[in-house]
Amino acid sequence: MATEPRLYLDGCATTPPSGAVRAAVAAAQETLWGNPSSRHQEGRQACLALERSREHVAQLLDVPPDWVVFTSGGTEANQLAIHGVLGAAGGSAICSAVEHPAVGNLLHNRQQAATRLELLRPDGHGRLSSRSLLERLHDGPVELVSVIAAQSEVGSLQPLAAMGAVCASHGGIPFHSDGVQLCGKAPLHPRKLGVDLLTVSAHKFGGPKGIGALIRNPRLTLKPLGLGGGQESGLRAGTPAAPLAVGFGVAAQEAKRMLEQRSDPLWQRWTRQLREQLWSVPGIEPTGHPEERLPGHVSCLVSTPGGEPLEGSHVVRSLDRHGYAVSSGSACRSGSAQPSAVLLAMGINPAHARSGLRLCLGPWLCEGDVAAVEDRLRALPQVVRQLCCRLTPLRWGLHT
Structure with missing residues (x-):
């Protein structure tokens, strides 16, 4: 068991809710329990809080409030974005080969319902090109393009503005982006990027779990996932969770203030230092784009000093015993014995595609003892160096 203070470095999986968010949600649970659809005082109070939070989320993303459709995450x-555009069956879509499973698996499953799906392949850094999208559009009519804004396993950002321009120049093809990892961490303005449908989630930037939003350009008419009382402009039936929306709104306000700062936050400087220190460890190979990447994101392949890959999940468990919370890839595929589909799509061989390691720093690290955090971060590269020499190399042939 770890004797040192624990250090949470898995902000791509989830982030600790800030103190202001926790307090706001707790207060809202006490006072805003009314149904926002009711017309009496209790209902109106909950409705007012819901709409105020919608405005805060809209301000973070620089869109009108009526673009914000609250969801469960x-x-x-x-x-809602994908089925809303394509309908229950059929249709034609293009997405990247490095999507989160929430998009990739959904579209692959739709292929069984006759949806025509084309994949965009990334380069060795996990980046796509607008040229590849343009080439795919010559293969036939397309009803939806979906491209992730930031890849959570390797941190690479995608050229959304260039791709949005391609979609706009081809008759205004609806353009969807999974912005869950990027929202609240870097400026993300769908109107400027030409993104018609943007997915965001509160718990990825200091908000509560259980609430997210689809940012929808009203030019698109979407089919709802289910019928009901007509809440959220008829797109998301069910009683809205006003207290969670309040926490979402507070997190959005905090993120907007952070993004408006002129100097880099301390945790971003720590990220750069950690990258430099880790890259000096024999057996560590960085992944993802070196510059166009998520703030606070560090990703690599982990091998022995002789270059033999180590099982990423084993490294994660070992670091956990040393008091570091990190991950070996998307939390939604945690526990899978298969190589990372993202790393495979980037051209990494199957053995090394099981050796991925991901760390994500964020503002929560600055809320406690800063000196203690700095000490623990300085010690991490040496801990990784020791693990690379001690852990058993991955024998890919024995695990197939």
Whole structure:
């Protein structure tokens, strides 16, 4: 068991809710329990709080409030965007080969319902090109393009503006982006990027779990996932969770203030230092784009000093015993014995595609003892160096 203070470095999986968010949600649970659809005082109070939070989320993303459709999280928002455009069956779509499973698995499953799906392949850094999208559009009519804004396993950002321009120049093809990882961490303005449908989730940037949103350009008419009382402009039936929306709104306000700062936050400087220190460890190979990447994101392949790959999940468990919370890829595929589909799509061989390691720093690290955090971060590269020499190399042939 770890004797040192624990250090949470898995912000791509989830982030700790800030103190202001926790307090706001707790207060809202006490006072805003009314149904926002009711017309009496209790209902009106809940409705007012819901709409105020919608405005805060809209301000973060620089869209009108009526673009914001609250959902239970990123997965539901992705489903509403994709099924909403394509309908229950059929249709034609293009997506990337490095999507989160909430998009990738959904579209692959739709292929069984006669949806024609084309994949965009990334380069060795996990980046797509607008040229590849343009080439795919020559293969036939397309009803939806879906491209992730930031890849959570390797941190690479995608050229959304260039791709949005391609979609606009081809008759205004609806353009969807899973922005869950990027929202609240870097400027993300769908109107400027030409993104018609943007998925966001509160718990990825200091908000509560259980609430997200689909940012929808009203030019698109979407089919709802289910019928009901007509809440959320008829797109998401069910009583809205006003207290969670309040927490979402507070997190959006905090993120907007952070993004408006002129100097880099301390945790971003720590990220750069950690990258430099880790890259000096024999057996560590960085992944993802070196510059166009998520703030706070560090990703690599982990091998012995002689270059033999180590099982990423084993490295994660070992670091956990040393008091570091990290991951070996998307939390939604945690526990899978299969190589990372994202790393395979980037051209990495199957053995090394099981050796991925991901760390994500964020503002929560600055809320406690900063000196203690700095000490633990300085110690991490040496811990990784020791693990690379001690852990058993991955024998790919024995695990197939």
